[in-house]
Structures are given as C-alpha cells and as structure tokens.
Amino acid sequence: MAEAEDIVQEAWLRWHGADRSAVREPAAFLSRTVTRLCLDHLKSARVKRETYIGPWLPEPVFDDGAEDGEDDLSLTLMMALERLSPLERAAFLLHDVFGMGFDEIARTLDREPAACRQLAARARRNVRAARPRFPVPQDEGQRVVDAFFAASRSGDLQGLQALLAENVAAYTDGGGIKNAALNPLFGFRRVAGLLMGVARKSDFATPPVLYKGTINGLPGFVTLEAGDTLQTTALQIEDGRITAIYVVRNPEKLRHVAQLDLSRPLPTPDP
Structure with missing residues (x-):
C-alpha cells in the first residue's frame, strides 16, 4: 500500500513538472507514467523477493464494501498476478481491468499490439485458473x-x-x-x-x-x-x-x- 502511494505521488510530481501544452491526452500520459514506474518497481521488488524469508503474501486490505462474489482485490487474484511477468501483469490490468485498447497498451509498454494481446491472453488464462469456482456468500x-x-x-x-x-x-x-x-x-x-x-x-x-x-x-x-x-x-x-x-x-x-x-x-x- 505504501509503495503504491509512493508511485502515485511520483506520477503526480512528474505531471506537475510536465509541459502541459505538450500533453494532448492527460489520461494517457498519467497511465503511461504510472505503468512505467510500476514496471521499474516490480523489477527491483522481484530481486528483493528472492531473498524474502518464508512465504510471501500480499499486504492485507480490508474491503467490506464488496458484494458477494466480487474478487477485484481477492488474495487469490493477487497471488495469481504475482506469478505473472511484469509485462503480463501490466497488459492484463490495463486491458481487462482498466479497459485500455491494445494500441495504447503497446505505446505504454513499448511493444507491438499483437505482442501485448498475447501477454494479456497468457495472463488471463492464469488468473482464471486461480479464481475460486464458486464465490462464497x-x-x-x-x-x-x-x-x-x-x-x-x-x-x-x-x-x-x-x-x-x-x-x-x-x-x-x-x-x-x-x-x-x-x-x-x-x-x-x-x-x-x-x-x-x-x-x-x-x-x-x-x-x-x-x-x-x-x-x-x-x-x-x-x-x-x-x-x-x-x-x-x-x-x-x-x-x-x-x-x-x-x-x-x-x-x-x-x-x-x-x-x-x-x-x-x-x-x-x-x-
């Protein structure tokens, strides 16, 4: 949670210091900035994870506003995301969660749209396999x-x-x-x-x-x-x-x- 807040803060500082007249699409600028900051962080986090003592679990988040069966923040989903490569995770979240088109994802990740489509597809298969079959009321x-x-x-x-x-x-x-x-x-x-x-x-x-x-x-x-x-x-x-x-x-x-x-x-x- 603290790391996510730090990344959002860093993105805001970059937005604050940017030449606004040169930014045609603020939403695209911000999503691209946050995504690239996250990718850089994930690379260093994976190195730290290799020396972590014992099983690594996501930070607990309380969400009692969720309806039965909602799993946007589920631990099983987060653990499934941990098993993805940083690029697979980015493509999946940007497309399946935030609804971004693959052309924009390609510009964000500096990859071809077809490659981004494959990244998201591989991630989707892993996430679906990890989700509980029947939500618990x-x-x-x-x-x-x-x-x-x-x-x-x-x-x-x-x-x-x-x-x-x-x-x-x-x-x-x-x-x-x-x-x-x-x-x-x-x-x-x-x-x-x-x-x-x-x-x-x-x-x-x-x-x-x-x-x-x-x-x-x-x-x-x-x-x-x-x-x-x-x-x-x-x-x-x-x-x-x-x-x-x-x-x-x-x-x-x-x-x-x-x-x-x-x-x-x-x-x-x-x-």
Missing part, C-alpha cells in the same frame, strides 16, 4: 470463520477435520521478523498439526479478535497474539471446506492495521 464465510477460530484455538481436532479440506494449504508470512512456518504446508495432517501446535503453545488461550470481515476478498479475522503481535488470517473456502489458510504476521505489512484504533473492535459487516 458472506454469511457462509462468516460461519466457517467462526467455526475455524473456535476449533483452532481450542485444539479441537475433530472440529478441524470437519472444516479443512484434505488437500488444504497453509501459508504463514512472518517475513523473518515474526515466528512463522518457513515453507507452505500442504495436506490436512500437516496443517492440522501446525494449528494444534500453536494452540498448545498458547495454552489454548483465546486471543482478542479485533476484526471479522473481508480481507483481500476472503473471509477472515484480525487477532492480537501473544507479545502484542498483530496477525491477519484469511480463509479460502470451496464447497464448504477450507482449502487454503493465509496468515500474515510480518509487522511491515501490518503498519496500516497498527494505526487503527485497536482499543475497540473494527465493525463486523452485516451478512
């Missing part, structure tokens, strides 16, 4: 969240067995700053083992829940763990079972959460 997601929180914090193995898919995956992002699994965990046995271990280490204490709602398009919650560690947990749900658990503990990704008034719970949206 908000009330159903909240029911699963409540059941998962109760079972995982009380060490209820049977409860977890009823909630977790056999091929469930768990990703914990501590960034090398907070304790977290250094590799993704796959399968019920390993994921349930992690959850049971965390419950035992915390003496089955229930941490304060600061928020329940939508995190990056998925149902989830924010807790204050031992040592005043903020933690966000988002759940991917398919056919009533949890297929993926995304936990962010890296404080560098939770600065905007820490700035909220945590003395009172964040509002929980009505179903």
Whole structure:
C-alpha cells in the first residue's frame, strides 16, 4: 500500500513538472507514467523477493464494501498476478481491468499490439485458473470463520477435520521478523498439526479478535497474539471446506492495521 502511494505521488510530481501544452491526452500520459514506474518497481521488488524469508503474501486490505462474489482485490487474484511477468501483469490490468485498447497498451509498454494481446491472453488464462469456482456468500464465510477460530484455538481436532479440506494449504508470512512456518504446508495432517501446535503453545488461550470481515476478498479475522503481535488470517473456502489458510504476521505489512484504533473492535459487516 505504501509503495503504491509512493508511485502515485511520483506520477503526480512528474505531471506537475510536465509541459502541459505538450500533453494532448492527460489520461494517457498519467497511465503511461504510472505503468512505467510500476514496471521499474516490480523489477527491483522481484530481486528483493528472492531473498524474502518464508512465504510471501500480499499486504492485507480490508474491503467490506464488496458484494458477494466480487474478487477485484481477492488474495487469490493477487497471488495469481504475482506469478505473472511484469509485462503480463501490466497488459492484463490495463486491458481487462482498466479497459485500455491494445494500441495504447503497446505505446505504454513499448511493444507491438499483437505482442501485448498475447501477454494479456497468457495472463488471463492464469488468473482464471486461480479464481475460486464458486464465490462464497458472506454469511457462509462468516460461519466457517467462526467455526475455524473456535476449533483452532481450542485444539479441537475433530472440529478441524470437519472444516479443512484434505488437500488444504497453509501459508504463514512472518517475513523473518515474526515466528512463522518457513515453507507452505500442504495436506490436512500437516496443517492440522501446525494449528494444534500453536494452540498448545498458547495454552489454548483465546486471543482478542479485533476484526471479522473481508480481507483481500476472503473471509477472515484480525487477532492480537501473544507479545502484542498483530496477525491477519484469511480463509479460502470451496464447497464448504477450507482449502487454503493465509496468515500474515510480518509487522511491515501490518503498519496500516497498527494505526487503527485497536482499543475497540473494527465493525463486523452485516451478512
């Protein structure tokens, strides 16, 4: 979030310093400027990502204004975008999200229109494959969240067995700053083992829940763990079972959460 704000600020400075009389299409100028700044940033970010400790997850974003089934900010979509090359991501977002024509995209990316069309097509296939088959209604997601929180914090193995898919995956992002699994965990046995271990280490204490709602398009919650560690947990749900658990503990990704008034719970949206 902070990096996106920095890029927008830099684009504004370039717009402020530009010769306005030479700019025939301000919107094209701004989109081209922002896109090229983003591409430069992505190149350096990928280098940093190679030395990142543990799984890397997108920064948590709260969006309780989304309707059921909307996934513009979904974590699965953002992770799918991370697997794309910078040019594929740019072509896809500019065309499929912002509705820009391929001729303009070609000028922005300094590529031929046909090449940009291929970039967007490859990206689209990857994004479609990553999207959940069936959107989860908000009330159903909240029911699963409540059941998962109760079972995982009380060490209820049977409860977890009823909630977790056999091929469930768990990703914990501590960034090398907070304790977290250094590799993704796959399968019920390993994921349930992690959850049971965390419950035992915390003496089955229930941490304060600061928020329940939508995190990056998925149902989830924010807790204050031992040592005043903020933690966000988002759940991917398919056919009533949890297929993926995304936990962010890296404080560098939770600065905007820490700035909220945590003395009172964040509002929980009505179903």
